[in-house]
Amino acid sequence: MQTSNIQKIEDFVVSKKIVTFNELQEYIGNTSRMTLIRRLRELSYLSSYSHTGKYYTLGSIPEFSEEGLWSYNFVYFSRFDTLINTCHIFVNKSESGYSVKELQDILHVDVKLSLLELQKRGKLHREKCRGEYVYFNKLFPRRKQQLIIRHSQNEATVLNIGKLSSQYITDELKAAIILFYSILDEKQRRLYAGLESLKIGHGGDNLISQFLKTDPETVSQGRKELISGHFEKDRVRKQGAGRPEIKKNAGNN
Numbered sequence: 001m002q003t004s005n006i007q008k009i010e011d012f013v014v015s016k017k018i019v020t021f022n023e024l025q026e027y028i029g030n031t032s033r034m035t036l037i038r039r040l041r042e043l044s045y046l047s048s049y050s051h052t053g054k055y056y057t058l059g060s061i062p063e064f065s066e067e068g069l070w071s072y073n074f075v076y077f078s079r080f081d082t083l084i085n086t087c088h089i090f091v092n093k094s095e096s097g098y099s100v101k102e103l104q105d106i107l108h109v110d111v112k113l114s115l116l117e118l119q120k121r122g123k124l125h126r127e128k129c130r131g132e133y134v135y136f137n138k139l140f141p142r143r144k145q146q147l148i149i150r151h152s153q154n155e156a157t158v159l160n161i162g163k164l165s166s167q168y169i170t171d172e173l174k175a176a177i178i179l180f181y182s183i184l185d186e187k188q189r190r191l192y193a194g195l196e197s198l199k200i201g202h203g204g205d206n207l208i209s210q211f212l213k214t215d216p217e218t219v220s221q222g223r224k225e226l227i228s229g230h231f232e233k234d235r236v237r238k239q240g241a242g243r244p245e246i247k248k249n250a251g252n253n
Contacts, residue, residue, distance in 0.1 A: 049083040050076040096150040194222025
């Protein structure tokens with residue numbers, strides 16, 4: 001009987017992709033709430049982080065995005081389970097922290113209470129940036145990186161191609177930037193492109209790749225290397241480069 005019920009539950013959820021508890025209880029019939037919850041646990045279920053966790057699916061059903069999110073009929077699920085866990089992980093892994101609005105735009109639900117709760121628990125750091133609260137990683141080394149990038153984004157203007165009008169980026173300036181870019185070696189180009197992408201923020205990889213006529217993956221790689229610090233920090237100027245040593249004439253005083 002138990003095996004039969006588990007199979008019925010699995011077949012029902014797979015056929016509908018997402019279900020409410022009431023729909024499931026009505027379909028299965030005379031089964032207590034606790035028994036049904038136990039059966040769902042055996043099937044590794046997930047509850048939605050939207051709609052106050054009203055919807056259920058099975059772990060094998062979602063095709064999660066790179067960020068770990070999946071939606072069906074405007075119901076949202078996360079690989080990280082609950083909304084508060086999802087907020088915590090997203091802020092910790094973010095390049096420059098998140099304001100409430102920024103994270104809401106990504107998760108499509110109100111995140112204010114979850115972020116406040118995480119800050120009260122000491123799980124996240126909160127700081128005011130340009131008039132709004134931004135949430136950052138609690139650990140100082142990572143938070144320092146996030147703050148540097150956040151301030152860089154706030155102050156950046158030169159290469160914000162998608163947001164600035166042409167009067168700010170003249171043809172002469174574009175030519176100068178491209179000339180400068182052309183004299184860099186491969187690694188320097190990648191890191192420079194990544195830096196300018198970080199200044200722009202969301203969508204920066206594509207904008208910079210179009211401007212510098214390079215692959216978005218190259219820009220993305222440079223950006224990730226800068227954030228992680230995982231690149232060889234050798235000197236930009238190779239040994240022997242630069243101005244030659246001036247030898248004094250023995251006959252001069």
